[in-house]
Amino acid sequence: MVSTARTRVTLKDIAAHAGVSRSTVSLVMQESELVAGATRKRVQEAAVALGYVYNRGAATLRSSRTATVGVVVHDIANPFFGALMAGIDETLQAADYIPFLASSGDSLDRQARFLARMREHRVDALLLCPAEETPASSIEAIADWGMPCIEVMRHVGQSPLGDYVGADLRAGVINAVRHLVTQGHRRITLLAGIADHSADRERLAGYRHAMHEAGLDELASVDRGPLTRCAGRERALALLRGDTAPTALICHNDLVALGALLALSHLGLHAGRDCAVIGVDDIEEAALAEPALSSIATHPRAIGRNAAELAIQRIAHPEGERQRIVLEAPLVIRASSRISSAVTQEST
Amino acid sequence: MVSTARTRVTLKDIAAHAGVSRSTVSLVMQESELVAGATRKRVQEAAVALGYVYNRGAATLRSSRTATVGVVVHDIANPFFGALMAGIDETLQAADYIPFLASSGDSLDRQARFLARMREHRVDALLLCPAEETPASSIEAIADWGMPCIEVMRHVGQSPLGDYVGADLRAGVINAVRHLVTQGHRRITLLAGIADHSADRERLAGYRHAMHEAGLDELASVDRGPLTRCAGRERALALLRGDTAPTALICHNDLVALGALLALSHLGLHAGRDCAVIGVDDIEEAALAEPALSSIATHPRAIGRNAAELAIQRIAHPEGERQRIVLEAPLVIRASSRISSAVTQEST
DNA sequence: CGACACTTTTGGATCGATCCAAAAACGGGG
DNA sequence: CCCCGTTTTTGGATCGATCCAAAAGTGTCG
Numbered sequence: 128m129v130s131t132a133r134t135r136v137t138l139k140d141i142a143a144h145a146g147v148s149r150s151t152v153s154l155v156m157q158e159s160e161l162v163a164g165a166t167r168k169r170v171q172e173a174a175v176a177l178g179y180v181y182n183r184g185a186a187t188l189r190s191s192r193t194a195t196v197g198v199v200v201h202d203i204a205n206p207f208f209g210a211l212m213a214g215i216d217e218t219l220q221a222a223d224y225i226p227f228l229a230s231s232g233d234s235l236d237r238q239a240r241f242l243a244r245m246r247e248h249r250v251d252a253l254l255l256c257p258a259e260e261t262p263a264s265s266i267e268a269i270a271d272w273g274m275p276c277i278e279v280m281r282h283v284g285q286s287p288l289g290d291y292v293g294a295d296l297r298a299g300v301i302n303a304v305r306h307l308v309t310q311g312h313r314r315i316t317l318l319a320g321i322a323d324h325s326a327d328r329e330r331l332a333g334y335r336h337a338m339h340e341a342g343l344d345e346l347a348s349v350d351r352g353p354l355t356r357c358a359g360r361e362r363a364l365a366l367l368r369g370d371t372a373p374t375a376l377i378c379h380n381d382l383v384a385l386g387a388l389l390a391l392s393h394l395g396l397h398a399g400r401d402c403a404v405i406g407v408d409d410i411e412e413a414a415l416a417e418p419a420l421s422s423i424a425t426h427p428r429a430i431g432r433n434a435a436e437l438a439i440q441r442i443a444h445p446e447g448e449r450q451r452i453v454l455e456a457p458l459v460i461r462a463s464s465r466i467s468s469a470v471t472q473e474s475t
Numbered sequence: 476m477v478s479t480a481r482t483r484v485t486l487k488d489i490a491a492h493a494g495v496s497r498s499t500v501s502l503v504m505q506e507s508e509l510v511a512g513a514t515r516k517r518v519q520e521a522a523v524a525l526g527y528v529y530n531r532g533a534a535t536l537r538s539s540r541t542a543t544v545g546v547v548v549h550d551i552a553n554p555f556f557g558a559l560m561a562g563i564d565e566t567l568q569a570a571d572y573i574p575f576l577a578s579s580g581d582s583l584d585r586q587a588r589f590l591a592r593m594r595e596h597r598v599d600a601l602l603l604c605p606a607e608e609t610p611a612s613s614i615e616a617i618a619d620w621g622m623p624c625i626e627v628m629r630h631v632g633q634s635p636l637g638d639y640v641g642a643d644l645r646a647g648v649i650n651a652v653r654h655l656v657t658q659g660h661r662r663i664t665l666l667a668g669i670a671d672h673s674a675d676r677e678r679l680a681g682y683r684h685a686m687h688e689a690g691l692d693e694l695a696s697v698d699r700g701p702l703t704r705c706a707g708r709e710r711a712l713a714l715l716r717g718d719t720a721p722t723a724l725i726c727h728n729d730l731v732a733l734g735a736l737l738a739l740s741h742l743g744l745h746a747g748r749d750c751a752v753i754g755v756d757d758i759e760e761a762a763l764a765e766p767a768l769s770s771i772a773t774h775p776r777a778i779g780r781n782a783a784e785l786a787i788q789r790i791a792h793p794e795g796e797r798q799r800i801v802l803e804a805p806l807v808i809r810a811s812s813r814i815s816s817a818v819t820q821e822s823t
Numbered sequence: 824c825g826a827c828a829c830t831t832t833t834g835g836a837t838c839g840a841t842c843c844a845a846a847a848a849c850g851g852g853g
Numbered sequence: 854c855c856c857c858g859t860t861t862t863t864g865g866a867t868c869g870a871t872c873c874a875a876a877a878g879t880g881t882c883g
Contacts, residue, residue: 137839148863153841163861180620183595184541185839187532188868195575195596203564204776209557216551216578220585225592227543228576230564237568244573247531248543272528356763389763412760415704415737428552485869496833501871511831533869536838825883832877838870847862853855 136179145173156181187249196226196438197245198254199238203230207380207408207427208256211279214431215254222439224251231258233322239265246272252438256280259322263288275441279434281326290441292434292452296326296407299423299456300333300377301340303405306421306458307375308341310466312403316373317349318362318383330379330407354379359386360393367394367402374402375464381406381413384420388463403464407456418462425456484527493521504529535597544574544786545593546602547586551578555728555756555775556604559627562779563602570787572599581606581670587613594620600786604628607670611636623789627782629674638789640782640800644674644755647771647804648681648725649688651753654769654806655723656689658814660751664721665697666710666731678727678755702727707734708741715742715750722750723812729754729761732768736811751812755804766810773804 138152145152147166154162155170162170173179187193198215200208212228219226227250231238238258242265245253252275257266263284269276270289277290300317307315317334320327331349338347352362359382366373367390378384384406391398398404398418406413409424433452441447486500493500495514502510503518510518521527535541546563548556560576567574575598579586586606590613593601600623605614611632617624618637625638648665655663665682668675679697686695700710707730714721715738726732732754739746746752746766754761757772781800789795 135839139839149839150841150843150863151861154862157841161861166861181595182536182597182839184532184535184597185868186841188530188536188839188870189841191868193532202561203551204554204558204561206552206554206557209554210552212576213550213552213578216576220577220588223592225575225577225589225596227573228560228564229568229573230561240568241573244571247529248573249530249532356759360763385763389765392765411704415733417737417740417765483869487869497869498833498871498873499831502832505871509831514831530869533838534871536840536869537871539838826881828879828881830877830879833873833875835873837872840868842867843863843865845863847860849860850858852857 136177137182140177141170141173141179144177145170191249193249193251194224195248195250196224196252196254196435197241197248197250198226198228199231199241199258200228200256201231201233201258203228206410207425210410210427211431211434214428214433215435216431217428218432218435218439222435224435224439226254233258235260242269246274250274251442252277254279254434254438257283257324259324273445275438275445277434277438277441279430281324283325287449287451289449290437290451292430292437293326293454294425294430294456295453296329296423296425296456297333297336299407299425299458300330301337302458303377303421303423304334304337304341306460307377307403307405307464308337308343310403310464312375313343314346314348314371314373315343315375315377316366317347318359318376318378318387319349319351320354320379321351327379330377334377348373354383356382356386356389359383360389361386363387363390364393367391367396372402376402376404378404378406381408381410381420381422384422384463385412385416388416388418388420398463399465405458405464409459413459414461416463421461421464422459423456424459426454430454484525485530488525489518489521489527492525493518539597541597541599542572543596543598544572544600544602544783545589545596545598546574546576547579547589547606548576548604549579549581549606551576554758555773558758558775559779562776562781563783564779565776566780566783566787570783572783572787574602579606583608590617594622598622599790600625602627602782602786605631605672607672621793623786623793625782625786625789627778629672631673635797635799637797638785638799640778640785641674641802642773642778642804643801644677644771644773644804645681645684647755647773647806648678649685650806651725651769651771652682652685652689654808655725655751655753655812656685656691658751658812660723661691662694662696662719662721663691663723663725664714665695666707666714666724666726666735667697667699668702668727669699675727678725682725696721702731704730704734704737707731708737709734711735711738712741715739715744720750724750724752726752726754729756729758729768729770732770732811733760733764736764736766736768746811747813753806753812757807761807762809764811769809769812770807771804772807774802778802 138149141152142149229241254277256279261283280293282291387404406422409422413420413422486497489500490497577589604627609631628641735752754770757770761768761770
């Protein structure tokens with residue numbers, strides 16, 4: 128309708144229209160308490176009347192706050208990260224921040240390029256699921272740039288350097304092993320990933336701890352391989368056909384576990400009765416699989432929310448004490464790990 | 476290591492260090508051809524030596540290009556949009572653009588707020604899967620702002636107003652019906668969504684067209700309801716228990732179709748033999764379901780790539796002719812829609 | 824050697840907000 | 854009516870790049 132490419136409306140125009148100075152208008156835009164009520168109202172009306180659009184770029188130049196946050200995940204196509212991102216987005220929107228998103232594909236190079244861009248764009252904070260093999264020096268570098276960084280789900284080094292939000296996978300796996308042991312299982316195999324990152328180490332630590340606790344050290348066995356659904360199927364097939372076939376599988380994530388379920392039904396075995404299967408993440412699909420899949424629930428959405436909240440807090444208090452938020456990862460027991468799979472009730 | 480909060484390095488510092496003017500340094504940063512090779516090299520070295528970080532905000536203020544793009548989807552937790560986003564991200568990264576992301580949750584209000592933010596941030600273009608009931612005026616308003624906007628997957632109004640990238644769902648559904656008809660099916664029900672948006676209308680149009688073509692107008696039946704996996708199960712159960720139970724179901728998306736498969740196995744029926752099921756999207760899970768699910772493949776990643784490419788092109792040529800890219804949505808036939816489900820081969 | 828075309832470089836103005844120190848307006852008491 | 858402490862408002866400087874028209878440098882040729 129309008130679309131006459133007239134020159135853009137600026138604070139100066141509003142000032143003229145409302146009969147005040149640029150500075151006053153600026154204060155109104157910043158919702159400052161300094162401005163008298165009547166003046167504020169007049170300015171706001173002028174802004175609406177002229178169709179003013181706040182120019183965040185110009186504001187940033189002077190004030191160096193951008194109201195943006197950078198988010199890096201490995202693979203946004205993975206439903207887990209989709210849910211994580213949903214939690215982040217939800218929380219940021221409520222606080223009027225906007226996320227930049229990039230998928231690193233676990234490539235250090237792509238991650239580095241994106242981080243450089245984020246620096247140029249001067250994001251107020253960074254939410255980072257570090258790519259595999261990210262060196263600690265990268266995280267330190269980000270801190271040196273003066274950019275708050277929250278590590279999410281994974282952290283580099285043995286323990287997080289700065290702020291961290293993740294799930295208690297160690298405890299989750301311990302619970303899983305205990306649950307299996309009370310069901311009489313002894314040959315319990317962990318289907319892990321290939322890469323060596325913190326989230327992987329935590330699972331392993333929980334597994335070793337619980338197997339030791341149950342006096343099953345000698346029977347502990349860790350299978351390493353890729354983490355897709357197909358790979359899960361193949362890996363499970365190979366294990367189950369071996370001469371010392373396990374009676375229970377704890378899988379790195381639900382995709383692998385769902386693959387394992389396929390392997391079992393392919394072999395004519397009944398998950399839960401013939402071989403127990405437990406996954407990690409408790410994605411939506413888990414509850415609806417046949418049989419329903421037991422899983423260690425990592426609640427990605429909640430993790431996302433917490434991470435975003437922590438970021439907002441860190442922006443406000445850059446020097447505040449570093450936080451390490453570890454959310455519980457409860458075991459959700461379903462038919463795939465119960466000998467008597469009569470009723471499919473879920474535990475909380 | 477460094478972290479002494481010394482004043483930031485600017486073009487002026489580089490200019491002094493390299494013995495040239497600010498303007499020359501600026502030209503080098505813009506990779507302009509005007510600068511002599513030797514000078515360029517000297518400037519670049521000075522930039523590295525001083526640890527310069529390009530300030531995109533300052534550049535934007537003057538040049539009004541931000542190297543950012545806004546992306547709105549309904550629900551980033553939905554794997555379909557995860558894959559779409561992956562394609563977008565991939566293409567944008569290659570062209571050195573960075574995406575802002577927001578999930579509208581199909582809420583007009585949240586969508587509007589995000590669009591306002593995008594305007595303040597002066598994104599170079601917008602990729603928009605419009606929320607349900609988005610009025611055409613919103614799209615026109617965006618155009619009036621001088622912001623290129625690509626509608627993705629859905630479009631408002633009867634036909635897209637401007638640039639559009641989507642899948643040919645109409646043809647996909649027509650193929651699905653034809654395939655079912657040649658298998659002898661006559662009672663073919665379409666499980667649609669509740670909302671009335673373009674992607675829904677296209678499916679319906681294809682369905683009606685193909686049913687008419689097969690002389691099955693009277694048997695055409697459309698079931699409307701929610702689009703989750705659980706809802707799919709319930710809806711399929713209700714239909715199959717009815718007195719005129721369909722022998723084939725075409726589902727709005729794969730989640731609904733997978734729910735329908737659950738319903739069949741719950742009733743002791745065999746998908747493919749007793750009742751055919753076809754989904755839409757061909758998500759990863761479809762091929763691995765039991766039995767494998769036939770699906771109309773919408774290739775979200777490819778759509779994302781195309782949309783991002785079109786956005787980049789539109790930024791370069793704002794007044795170029797509007798494009799309507801409709802990608803083929805081929806029917807992938809698997810066991811769930813074959814009477815003789817002996818071999819599970821896939822068609823292309 | 825000077826005119827001319829072409830390549831490189833340059834300084835000043837500019838984009839549109841925020842910051843800050845100081846000025847103006849206000850209000851109540853003496 | 855003036856003084857003084859508060860509350861509001863203000864102008865100029867500033868953030869760090871780009872744009873532009875003009876100046877400086879280079880090379881060629883008659």
